[in-house]
Amino acid sequence: MNVASLPDIAAQVSRQVQPLDWVGMCGIALPIRIGGQRLSAKADVGVSLDDGAARGIHMSRLYLALETLENEDLTPASMRRLLECFLESHEGLSNSAYLNIHVESLLKRPALVSALAGWKAYPISICAQLKNGMFHVEQKIDVRYSSTCPCSAALARQLIQQQFAEDFPTHLIESAAVLEWLGGTEGIVATPHSQRSTAQIRVQLHECAEEFPTRQLIDQAEAALGTAVQTAVKRADEQAFALANGQNLMFCEDAVRRLHHTFKRNPALKGFTVKVIHAESLHAHDAVAQSAWNWLNA
Structure with a gap:
């Protein structure tokens, strides 16, 4: 069959002339590399449809362009090149391109006291867009910790x-x-309640950033909070964890202020928002606090 003879419905003129902010695909399975580590990821890709008379975009061109991420480390520069490729393949149709990568980064973390260590998964999203020639990239990381009221x-x-x-x-x-x-048990008649908590960190990077500061952000967050959840532990580690909780009593307001103070001193960041969620063990609802610094909506 002659490929040239196949119908291209997307190239037809739309019955309703209307530009669209975003058209693309979500949840594309993709292997990527971050810091030399090969990970399984999901990608959301899309472009704007600024030609309101065009019926649709060429989604297969976006899908195939993702292959370039398989053989190189994911960096701000590689994401920008891919966004430029998206726009080149939609010349005359689109002025903006978007790429979101969702992945879990695995880091081996040592126990507090013993020689044990174990793997922890950190949910990460990296979002980039190229809009009217302006490149914007940000990174989201979830860090889990314990909070004692x-x-x-x-x-x-x-x-x-x-x-x-x-x-x-x-x-x-x-x-x-x-x-x-x-x-004994007769004297210590009460213990405070603790909860597993999550810090949702969202940072904007400078346009000249060469890499994603994933490990640095995680290390800084866990050091500021002092009670990061553990992996493999012995009793000595569990006791050290109890001590850390006792020395780091935190309302959600305390936790978000610690993180704000820490990240504000990080020169790699252009701006950030931090949201903490304390999954209450006393109440059926959660306690939440949020703070932002120099945050610009893209």
């Missing part, structure tokens, strides 16, 4: 104090008796 901790301490006063009514107390009381 300061209010719950204070209430628990008060109950322990009350129990101590009841069990030791006199002022003359032997230290051995106190140590035994502290190590």
Whole structure:
């Protein structure tokens, strides 16, 4: 069959003349490389349809162009080249191109005390667009951590104090008796509640950025919070984790302020938004806080 004779319905004139902001595909399976690590990803691709008389775009051209990402590291530069390719293949139709990559980055993280280590998955999205010649790229990362409620901790301490006063009514107390009381279950009558929490970090990178600061952002976030969730642990690690939680009591407001202060000092960032979600163990709803610095809507 002569390929030239096959009908091209997308090339027809639309019955309703109307430009469209975005036309493309979502959830395309794609292998990519980030920092030398080969990962399974999903890609969303698209272009604007500025020629309102055109019925549609050439989606197969976008799909096939994605192959260029299979053999090189994903960088801001490689994403820009691909967006330029999208526009070249739609010359006269489109002025803007979009590319979103969704992936889970695997990092091996050490235990707090012991020699154990394990893998952690960090959900990451990298979003780039080329609009009227202006290139914009941002990165989203989810970091999970533990948060112990300061209010719950204070209430628990008060109950322990009350129990101590009841069990030791006199002022003359032997230290051995106190140590035994502290190590038992009858004295420590209350414990504060903690919850698994998530920091959703979204950063805008400078146009000249050569790579994505994935590892740096994760390390900075986990250091600022102090209670990143763990992988393989021994009892010594679990005890160290309990100590870290006790020394880092956090409302959601405290957590987002820590992250804001940390990322504001990062020269690689053009701007950012940070949202933290504390999945409450006391309530059926979540506690949420958000902050932004120098954020520009693309």
